[in-house]
Structures are given as structure tokens and as C-alpha cells.
Amino acid sequence: MITRFLATIGLGGNDPEHSWLSQNGLLEARRASAGGFRYTFLLRGEPAFATFWNDFLTVMAKAKKANSRKPGAAARLTRELEELHRIGIALSETRDVDRLLTMILQKAREITCADAGSLYLVEHDAASSNGSGEARRLRFRLTQNDSVQFPFSEHTMPLTESSMAGYCAMHGEVIELADAYRIPKSRPFQFNSAFDKQVGYHTRSMLTLPMKNGKGEVLGVLQLINCKRNANARLTSEAAVKRHVHAFSEGAVRLGLSLASQAAVAYENSRLYRDIENLFDGFVNAAVAAIEQRDPTTSGHSQRVCDLTVALAEAVDREPRGPYGDVRFSREQMKELRYAALLHDFGKVGVREEVLVKAKKLYPLQFSRLFDRFDYIRRDVEARIAQQKVDALLTMSKKDAEARLRALDDEAQRRLGELSGYCDLIAKANEPTILPASEFDILTEIALKTYHDPRGTERPYLTSEEVRFLSIPRGSLDPDERRQIENHVVNSFNFLKQIPWTREFRGIPEIARAHHEKLNGKGYPNGLTAEEIPIQAKMMTICDIYDALSASDRPYKRAVPMDRAIDILKLCVRDEEIDSELFRVFLEAHVYRLAGKTS
Numbered sequence: 001m002i003t004r005f006l007a008t009i010g011l012g013g014n015d016p017e018h019s020w021l022s023q024n025g026l027l028e029a030r031r032a033s034a035g036g037f038r039y040t041f042l043l044r045g046e047p048a049f050a051t052f053w054n055d056f057l058t059v060m061a062k063a064k065k066a067n068s069r070k071p072g073a074a075a076r077l078t079r080e081l082e083e084l085h086r087i088g089i090a091l092s093e094t095r096d097v098d099r100l101l102t103m104i105l106q107k108a109r110e111i112t113c114a115d116a117g118s119l120y121l122v123e124h125d126a127a128s129s130n131g132s133g134e135a136r137r138l139r140f141r142l143t144q145n146d147s148v149q150f151p152f153s154e155h156t157m158p159l160t161e162s163s164m165a166g167y168c169a170m171h172g173e174v175i176e177l178a179d180a181y182r183i184p185k186s187r188p189f190q191f192n193s194a195f196d197k198q199v200g201y202h203t204r205s206m207l208t209l210p211m212k213n214g215k216g217e218v219l220g221v222l223q224l225i226n227c228k229r230n231a232n233a234r235l236t237s238e239a240a241v242k243r244h245v246h247a248f249s250e251g252a253v254r255l256g257l258s259l260a261s262q263a264a265v266a267y268e269n270s271r272l273y274r275d276i277e278n279l280f281d282g283f284v285n286a287a288v289a290a291i292e293q294r295d296p297t298t299s300g301h302s303q304r305v306c307d308l309t310v311a312l313a314e315a316v317d318r319e320p321r322g323p324y325g326d327v328r329f330s331r332e333q334m335k336e337l338r339y340a341a342l343l344h345d346f347g348k349v350g351v352r353e354e355v356l357v358k359a360k361k362l363y364p365l366q367f368s369r370l371f372d373r374f375d376y377i378r379r380d381v382e383a384r385i386a387q388q389k390v391d392a393l394l395t396m397s398k399k400d401a402e403a404r405l406r407a408l409d410d411e412a413q414r415r416l417g418e419l420s421g422y423c424d425l426i427a428k429a430n431e432p433t434i435l436p437a438s439e440f441d442i443l444t445e446i447a448l449k450t451y452h453d454p455r456g457t458e459r460p461y462l463t464s465e466e467v468r469f470l471s472i473p474r475g476s477l478d479p480d481e482r483r484q485i486e487n488h489v490v491n492s493f494n495f496l497k498q499i500p501w502t503r504e505f506r507g508i509p510e511i512a513r514a515h516h517e518k519l520n521g522k523g524y525p526n527g528l529t530a531e532e533i534p535i536q537a538k539m540m541t542i543c544d545i546y547d548a549l550s551a552s553d554r555p556y557k558r559a560v561p562m563d564r565a566i567d568i569l570k571l572c573v574r575d576e577e578i579d580s581e582l583f584r585v586f587l588e589a590h591v592y593r594l595a596g597k598t599s
Ligand SMILES: [Fe+2]
Pocket: 344, 345, 488, 515, 516
């Protein structure tokens, strides 16, 4: 491999286009107009970071020169190049900022054989958070030491020239010291010996390197301490320091600087990635808040379903056996599931609010208008009876009038009693419970009755729409309203499909769309069968039903106790609506217990 690598960098004389690097997609060689080749290094198919590769090319040129004089030096430089290359790839593959920073410091120490080291990050204050203004702080982020153990707490310090890290960050200058205690008086910075005194350490050689990005901005500072002859030596005494420590060599400075540049770009990328993730988390949370503002009575549902579903996925992930024994969810898949669960009901924003929050069969305004009408009918009956009484008193003999008045009182009592019975029945029918068939007949009977409004127009006691709503056999929604509610799944899908998800999250729209599907094919919107429903959606369905049953935050629906909610889910398993194996894990891992703990 080394031979091929040497050939690639021009030390072997083979055509670079057929070299190992280009064969592995790491190098693009184009013939330059002036003759020879122009190289572009690629990382994951993209042109790699300029600063690092400029350093790479510089070292490469030195290797070529050294090769003509000392073949041994060339081999060493080639090894260093390979090491740098390997580290570069490892750094570019790490997206987690904490892990990345630890790796940067570790690798910088390894490559320069430093006993200890610290990593500082440059921070901007809020006013200059875009990086355009003056940096104000230096964050002491990380420290490593092979020889002594000590407590460390991250902290910030003002960015000034008086510290080596501060000076390096402000001027982008490398500071190489053979002895930290002998800094020339002309330099504005001093060595802070407090750490040495505190933990009994002996700092001697020091190398402070700026972490510059492609634009030459200093993002952080790497400080390497005590360059050792033997990497395994422990510097537990001054004598050991004298024996093992020497100044950082020119080669170590060069390698350290190259690594610091790679590190800066990798850090910038991972920070950008984290910012995008944070931005997206913020967007998802805002979307969830928007759903729950539409229907405050279901507040917390999205978050609870998310927490339950992720907990169920973690439990499934741990399962060693059974139909899902081989199922494992990566960090990205977990995140995909989390987003899908948080946004599963987002489509509710497209459902009319009165339908979304409809608690009874009639809308509140419809119900009060109906009762106002019955109040009017009652008054009308009383007025008509009173009028007939007056007529009787004016036209009949006293004896006949008395009989007539008694008859009219009886009639009034009967009719008012009848009206009051109708009102009771309507109020009962308005509840979202199942109404006996006999009472449906009475509703039809009431609807056939009429009265005269103040303008003398004959009107029915109940309109056809009121009868239709009050005759809903179960629940509070008629078929059209139910369709509107069910359409939230399609709305969720259409909304989520428009988001340009990254490759890892492209399954989100499909997962969210399937959360009301049933294994027996009787779900909606597509009547998918067991094989067609993604496992993520199957898990979410169980958690969605459980939360809908057990949530105590809906005014029109009392919370079902935990045991009862589980019994209902068992019926869903019996009817082949939900997955029996996933439900078993849901029970055995006590996932349901989480419901009461999340808000
Ligand atoms: Fe839903």
C-alpha cells in the first residue's frame, strides 16, 4: 500500500490516475494546463478541506525532497501522512461534538507524543454571535494528562494576550516553548504555574496551536504539554520530566498544526450539524405547540406518545428473541421515530376546530339554540292556554268556564310535561354514548311535531340536521366529521412529505401516515395489512391508543384507569388490530408506566 501511496504522491513515478488513492476515490488528479497534475483530495466524494490538504501537500513536497536525500526520512514522513489521513477521516466521521473534541485532543497528543494537553474553544458574545465581531471568551473545554489525575471543571476566561492560549487565539500564532518557565520577557503572555503547584505536575515543553478553519478563523486552541521520548513514560517527578521530556520537534509542530486545522474543520462541521439538529428540534417543538394550541384538551398527547414509543422501541431493541429479536434501532432511527411520533397528529391543524374539539353530538351553539326554541315553545303553549282561558271566561257561563279552565290546566300540564320530557331525552341523546333504539324512535316523533314562530311560520321542533346529529349511534361525530378527523393522518403525511428530510429521516412521513392502520386491514387511511405497516408505526399505534384512553385531560372523556386501558388493548390484539408481540413487550417492559410520568 505504501508503494502505491508513494506512487500517488509522485514518489514512485506511476500515473497518479491509476494510483491507490484515486482508485479508492480519495484523490482526483487532473492534468494542469502548465503540465503535470493538479490534485484535489476527496473525502466522501467531496473536495476536502483546503487548509488540511495544503498542509498535506506541503508535507508531501518535503517528503519528495527528503526522499532524494534520505529514504528513511521519506518513509517516516509517509507514515505521518498516512496517520494524518487516517485521523482526518476519523474526525470527519464524528458528528458528536463532545466525542469529537475528546478525539482531537487525544489524537494531537498521540501524534506529537505529548504527556498532557488542553483544548480551548473561542466563544463570541451574543452581540457578535455570527462570528463577525470581536471574540470575548475562551472556554477551557477539555484537558487530558497521562501522568496525574485531577478534578476538572469546564469554565470560561477572558480572551486576552496575557495567557498563551489567549495570545494564540487572538493572533493565530503557534507558540513553541522548550521550557514553559523560561518565557522570553519580550512575550506578552506568561505561564500560569498554579496548576503545576496544585496537582504536583511539572510542565516543561509546550506547544500551543491555533485551530484554524478554511477561512483562517481561529475556532479554538490546542495546547500540548511535555513532549516525551517514550509515549509510555509517566511524569510523576521532576527527575522523570528531565529524563523523558524534550522540546517539540519541527516535525511535531508541523503534524500538530495539520491536525489542528483538520480538527477545526471537523469541529466546525459537527457544530453546524448540531446547530441544524437544534434548529430542527426547535421547529418540531413549535409544530407540536401549534397542534396542541388547536386542541388544548389533548395537550401533551404528542410528547407522551413520543416518549412511550421511544421507550417501546428501546425495549424492542433489547429483545434477544422472538419475531423482533433481530430488530435494532440506530441512533438515527430512534431520532426518526421520535420526530415521527411528535408530529404524528400534526395534520390536526387542517381539521376544523369545532370538529376537532367536538365533545357532544350537537355543537354547543346548536344545543343552546335548540333549548331556546323549546323555551319559546313552552311559553307559546302557556300563552295559548292563557288566551283560551280568557276566551272561556269572556264567553262562557261561570260553571262552563270553570270546567273549561280545569280542562285547559290539565292540557297545559300535559303539554308542558311532554316538552320537558322531550328536553330530557334530547339532553341524554346529545351525550356521546350509545342511545337505546326506542329513544331514537322518540327523536323521530319529536321531529315530526311543529310550532309557529313569532311570524306565524310553522316550524318543526327539531331540524333534520339536529335529528341527524342526535341519532349518531356512538360517539360525538357523524360520518362526515369522522372523515374530517380521520383525514388528519393524510394531512400529517402531506405536511411531512414537503419537508426535505435528510436520508436518515426519510421514513418519517410513512411512519406517521400509518399510525391509524390496523393489522387486519381495517384501519385508515389506506387499509394497510400487517406486512405493509412499518414496525415503527405498529409501536406508535399501541402507544397512541394507550394515551388516548388513559389521558385525563379531555373534558368530555374521563380517563380510563391503567388496567382498563390495558384490557382494551388486549381486545385490540384479539381483533388483530395491533401487534401481539409488540404489545407483549409494551407490557413486560412496563412501558405504559411512563405515561403518567410525562407531561
Ligand atoms: Fe392520530
